[in-house]
Amino acid sequence: xxxxxxxxxxxxxxxxxxxxxxxxxxxxxxxxxxxxxSGKSTLASVLAGRExxxxxxxxxxxxxxxxxxxxPEDRAREGVFLAFQYPVEIPGVSSTNFLRTAVNQVREYxxxxxLDAVKFLTLMKEKMKLxxxxxxxxxxxxxxxxxxxxxxxxxxxxxxxxxxxxxxLDETDSGLDIDALRIVSNGVNQxxxxxxxxxxxxxYQRLLDYIVPDYVHVLYNGRIVKSGLKELALELEEKxxxxxxxxxxxxxxx
Amino acid sequence: MSTLTKQDPFSRLLESAPTNxxxxxxxxxxxxxxxxxxLAKAEEYKFTNVGKKLEQNITxxxxxxxxxxxxxxxxxxIFEGFKGDVLVxxxxxxxxxxxxxxxxxxxxxxxxxxxxxxxxxAKPEKDPFAALNQASFENGIFISIxxxxxxxxxxxxxxxxxxxxxxVIQPRVWIEAGDFAEVTFIEQSVSLGETAYFVNKVVELxxxxxxxxxxxxxxxxxxxxxxxxxxxxxxxxxxxxxSVTISLSGxxxxxxxxxxxxGSNSEGNMYGIYxxxxxxxxxNHTNVDHTIPHAExxxxxxxxxxxxxxxxxxxxxxxRQDAQKTNAFQQNNNILLSDDAIINTKPQLEIWADDVKCSxxxxxxxxxxxxxxxxQARGIDKMQAKGLLLYAFAGEVLEKIQEESFRTYxxxxxxxxxxxxx
Numbered sequence: 001x002x003x004x005x006x007x008x009x010x011x012x013x014x015x016x017x018x019x020x021x022x023x024x025x026x027x028x029x030x031x032x033x034x035x036x037x038s039g040k041s042t043l044a045s046v047l048a049g050r051e052x053x054x055x056x057x058x059x060x061x062x063x064x065x066x067x068x069x070x071x072p073e074d075r076a077r078e079g080v081f082l083a084f085q086y087p088v089e090i091p092g093v094s095s096t097n098f099l100r101t102a103v104n105q106v107r108e109y110x111x112x113x114x115l116d117a118v119k120f121l122t123l124m125k126e127k128m129k130l131x132x133x134x135x136x137x138x139x140x141x142x143x144x145x146x147x148x149x150x151x152x153x154x155x156x157x158x159x160x161x162x163x164x165x166x167x168x169l170d171e172t173d174s175g176l177d178i179d180a181l182r183i184v185s186n187g188v189n190q191x192x193x194x195x196x197x198x199x200x201x202x203x204y205q206r207l208l209d210y211i212v213p214d215y216v217h218v219l220y221n222g223r224i225v226k227s228g229l230k231e232l233a234l235e236l237e238e239k240x241x242x243x244x245x246x247x248x249x250x251x252x253x254x
Numbered sequence: 255m256s257t258l259t260k261q262d263p264f265s266r267l268l269e270s271a272p273t274n275x276x277x278x279x280x281x282x283x284x285x286x287x288x289x290x291x292x293l294a295k296a297e298e299y300k301f302t303n304v305g306k307k308l309e310q311n312i313t314x315x316x317x318x319x320x321x322x323x324x325x326x327x328x329x330x331x332i333f334e335g336f337k338g339d340v341l342v343x344x345x346x347x348x349x350x351x352x353x354x355x356x357x358x359x360x361x362x363x364x365x366x367x368x369x370x371x372x373x374x375x376a377k378p379e380k381d382p383f384a385a386l387n388q389a390s391f392e393n394g395i396f397i398s399i400x401x402x403x404x405x406x407x408x409x410x411x412x413x414x415x416x417x418x419x420x421x422v423i424q425p426r427v428w429i430e431a432g433d434f435a436e437v438t439f440i441e442q443s444v445s446l447g448e449t450a451y452f453v454n455k456v457v458e459l460x461x462x463x464x465x466x467x468x469x470x471x472x473x474x475x476x477x478x479x480x481x482x483x484x485x486x487x488x489x490x491x492x493x494x495x496x497s498v499t500i501s502l503s504g505x506x507x508x509x510x511x512x513x514x515x516x517g518s519n520s521e522g523n524m525y526g527i528y529x530x531x532x533x534x535x536x537x538n539h540t541n542v543d544h545t546i547p548h549a550e551x552x553x554x555x556x557x558x559x560x561x562x563x564x565x566x567x568x569x570x571x572x573x574r575q576d577a578q579k580t581n582a583f584q585q586n587n588n589i590l591l592s593d594d595a596i597i598n599t600k601p602q603l604e605i606w607a608d609d610v611k612c613s614x615x616x617x618x619x620x621x622x623x624x625x626x627x628x629x630q631a632r633g634i635d636k637m638q639a640k641g642l643l644l645y646a647f648a649g650e651v652l653e654k655i656q657e658e659s660f661r662t663y664x665x666x667x668x669x670x671x672x673x674x675x676x
Contacts, residue, residue, distance in 0.1 A: 050627055051627070071636065073631075082631050088624050088625050092647065102629075103633075109633070141646075158632060
């Protein structure tokens with residue numbers, strides 16, 4: 001589904017990603033872990049099309065298309081979903097109207113009929129249950145005055161509404177209490193199928209207790225320096241990132 | 255400018271002015287001559303060079319005659335959904351024969367009310383254009399709402415303008431509302447023909463105690479309109495006046511809006527949107543004068559400027575020494591959509607009382623890139639996402655319009671302009 005080859009990206013002349021290689025197949029869950037500043041969020045941003053980052057080398061093929069050629073909205077329509085680390089508050093834009101516009105633009109792109117108000121509300125009610133989100137929240141301006149947990153739940157709710165094939169969750173777990181994490185993870189798990197894939201970008205292993213990954217990758221200094229199965233995450237929790245840093249740094253000096 | 259400084263272009267208009275309201279006209283003429291057309295250095299008009307525009311566009315410095323306005327034209331010019339009464343003007347002159355007879359309201363040609371204290375609210379010494387109008391207007395309108403009258407249907411002041419010889423159009427409106435009266439006015443202009451003209455409008459509103467006045471304006475002629483307006487109101491005890499000005503076009507538009515809060519527990523609200531493109535130039539100069547204790551004013555103007563358009567906002571608030579316990583709030587926010595768009599914004603508070611709550615703020619910025627990316631990342635087209643954000647920005651002002659049909663109409667116009675579908 002997703003094939004990243006030798007991806008290099010920089011911001012204002014500083015190289016952040018220095019040759020990422022990653023293959024993600026339908027039905028898989030990949031966790032990308034790593035210390036702060038390793039480039040995890042940059043990778044998520046580059047995949048979603050954030051313009052501040054300049055891709056200097058490499059390619060990203062998503063479902064046979066060159067993802068890097070597409071505008072952010074077309075990536076979303078093709079099925080890429082980024083759950084933001086910091087969801088944006090947008091005063092004056094009602095959550096419901098926003099979502100209806102988004103859903104219908106995505107549907108139009110995929111050759112599906114636009115949902116009328118009734119069908120949209122039915123879909124919304126169904127998906128709201130997934131993340132136990134309150135209707136009152138959705139009658140307010142988008143994310144405005146939402147708590148941290150409410151914002152992250154709203155991200156997963158939007159993900160449910162847009163039905164992506166590749167979901168990238170950027171530190172969705174950070175700052176959540178256990179109850180909120182359980183709700184969010186439960187939502188993500190229910191949305192998983194053999195047709196879609198998930199990339200979890202996280203600093204903490206805790207999330208992986210709730211959403212079990214098939215593969216774990218460690219990102220350090222803009223490269224994936226170690227890949228393994230879910231057991232790698234447990235090892236990282238126990239030993240921290242220092243041993244990997246040392247391994248990489250000593251290899252570099254040889 | 256030299257021609258203007260040598261001989262005032264309006265001097266012949268002033269000489270041939272009507273002779274009714276003699277005292278008011280003589281005073282106004284003196285005030286005008288003392289001030290003259292503001293030149294580029296004039297502080298109050300430094301960003302809005304009316305004199306230069308007049309010189310470039312006006313060929314005939316006389317009042318344009320009224321022209322025949324057909325019923326079909328009137329009908330087709332009233333915005334969809336409007337359910338109220340219409341008062342019609344042709345080149346500034348009130349046309350009683352084409353206007354509604356409104357039950358419970360006295361409406362007449364202003365010339366018939368020669369004992370009115372014209373200029374007692376919009377004082378000619380304060381602004382040269384108010385003075386010019388008072389000295390040389392020809393035929394205005396007088397509207398009187400009796401005490402305790404609740405006028406439920408809005409009144410549309412519909413101005414048809416067509417000055418084929420590049421002339422001057424000088425509407426003059428006097429509105430008085432008795433104690434406890436409630437009324438809503440909507441002002442709209444329709445520009446016919448292709449020739450530029452100069453509109454110099456004065457609206458004086460005299461409200462009694464506990465009145466509830468709403469005055470909404472839409473500036474959307476879409477033609478090279480050159481307009482200066484002076485709208486001023488005295489607001490008495492327990493009365494509330496809300497003004498909303500929606501400016502969507504204008505070659506050069508200068509709106510002077512002044513509220514004098516004269517009685518305790520009075521409230522003055524000024525709201526506005528200017529959504530400009532091309533080379534439009536819209537200047538809102540507002541003035542709120544708190545003279546007594548326990549009065550409130552709220553002001554919010556929002557601007558969206560594209561292309562080479564220019565906006566000017568100057569908001570003065572005076573809180574006089576006696577005006578303790580005043581609440582005065584002012585806010586002006588602007589979004590610039592191009593590198594060539596300009597906004598000059600200046601909040602100006604003068605506070606002489608010591609127990610007051612006052613705030614002001616102005617912002618100038620671009621569209622929030624992070625918000626734009628967020629919407630795009632959800633599959634919303636970039637153009638539409640921009641429209642959505644700008645519409646949300648303007649929405650805060652739109653919702654201040656209580657008259658639903660007018661709000662819906664403005665809402666639709668703004669959405670169309672922003673290319674947003676909802």
